[in-house]
Amino acid sequence: MDWYETFDFDENPFSIDARENFDKLVDMEEHVEEMNYRINAGSMLVVEGPEGSGKTTLLMMAADKFGGRRKVVYVDCEILDKNLNITHVLQERFGIIGRLFNKKPKNMILLMDNVNYLSKKNTERIKYYFDQNYIKSIIFTANSYSRAKFSDSLRDRIGQRIVKLPKYNKDLAVEVIMSRTDNNEMFNDQIITKIFKSSKNLKELLHNCEKVAMSAAKKERRRVQMADLKVLSDKK
């Protein structure tokens, strides 16, 4: 029996896998709508927000909505180094044949995660492909857009199209946990506040909530108590 079944959940309510959390975003409807519009309208959009604020989840939602016919490419720039060649990334959709014949893609949707790690050279290439219509629309995510190595001409194309996700704060933490647990009284505000204080960001908050909930589940309690928070300090 998995720990979350104690709380009548079919799956882990604190999962941080962006692909599983489309329905768990809080107050994001407007941002999702904006992102979907920009993709349809053929523009660039920057989603800016701290770690754990839901940037990757937004991109995964876009991939889920617009995916198919190999038109959507998701790239996590954090895992790339500066030797990445975005040309090859776009040609991925044609596989080996695409590379051999230098086949050019058209109207791709590019989802670039963590662009703070993207080299200037690659941003220039992206601009070129966008201008040439190989790429129809691009969604960038960044912890800090101002620190991204974007050229002036690329910034000129992006203009004011920046969505800022809310910073990590106590109210947001309470709202997210209540939403994740369907307000089933598994956690109370006081306990969430305590966990909030020991977590740097939303991802860590969720991870810590999971640990605390597991501790309660072991003791076959359906409500988390202050005593369960001990697992957080034990770890440290």
Place this chain on the structure above:
Amino acid sequence: MIWYKKIGFNSNPFSMKPAAFQPDVVAYDLEYIYDKLESAEILFIEGEYGTGKTTILKSIISKFKEDNKIVYYSFNAGRNFNLLGLLNGANSFLRRFTGLKHRNIILLLDEVHTMTKSQAKEILKYYQNGVLQSVVFVTHDYNCVTLPEDLQLYLEGNVIKTVPLSQNEAIELVENRIGEIDLFSKKILKRIFELSDKNPRRFLANCEDIARYAVEMEDYKVSDFHIDSVLEEVIEKKKKQREVLKKVVEPKLVEKIVEEISETKVSDDDQKPKKVSDKKEAEEKDEPKIEIKEVEEPKIDDKPKREKRFKVNKLVEGTKDPLGKIEAADENEVQAEEEPTSTDEIPEYKVFVFEN
């Protein structure tokens, strides 16, 4: 339903991609450029972001693609510059097989600010031996490119500066985009243009956002209310700027300065010339707007002066950095940034290609 579909468009009419719409080429004296290319000259087009450099290149391609071989290369395209490879690519399989080669190739080079002096020399060599009929270099600033001196001589009188759209040209641009649809009045477009700091891309972006806002509210005619709602922050910022100016600068000067920076409110009579330069412009309304400096060559003098869009500057000797240091630095930098050409050398990265 997306707003532009509600008014009968299949795609976004305010797309910012260069020449996404053919009629965008407004008020450009393309004939002047076409003449230069037909006369087998080398051109250099410089201009700020969003002034239409890439759009001009796309127009050249559609004009000459039937009679000439056009080779377009952008230095930010991410490949290593290989001129011979590009030129061979312009030849058909049959020509390559028989050894016959095109000799009327027009080479279009975009974003040449990263081009090195040795690459420029190589291009010039192919131009001099007749393989290239003409070459067009494009970037935002002529002075940031390191060119060999003999190439600079070829460019005398052939450096073209694209200038930002005028208010009327911007209005024409939007009218071309949306056709008969009466979504914006001229007065409204003027106000949006001023609030966009006369930047064409920002102007199109603002037109899109305002039109979207209005149509989503089921209003099919944009009003000041829609502008005020969408551009609230911009208007507020400009108000503050004016207040600061009023405090800092003498009142007499305020009016003059405010005229020069972007105005938020556009009145109907703003067409009347106010400044001396405006008067001159109005007087020369039908006169050419190509500004030719130090025209010595009879070829250029004989050209009928056309249109408003270009300032054609003859290069004055000594205005260009005599190279050396800059070039060496650039070359090192480029070499350091070279990417692997073999796919084997590409590192692993996290890429998903989504399929249903």
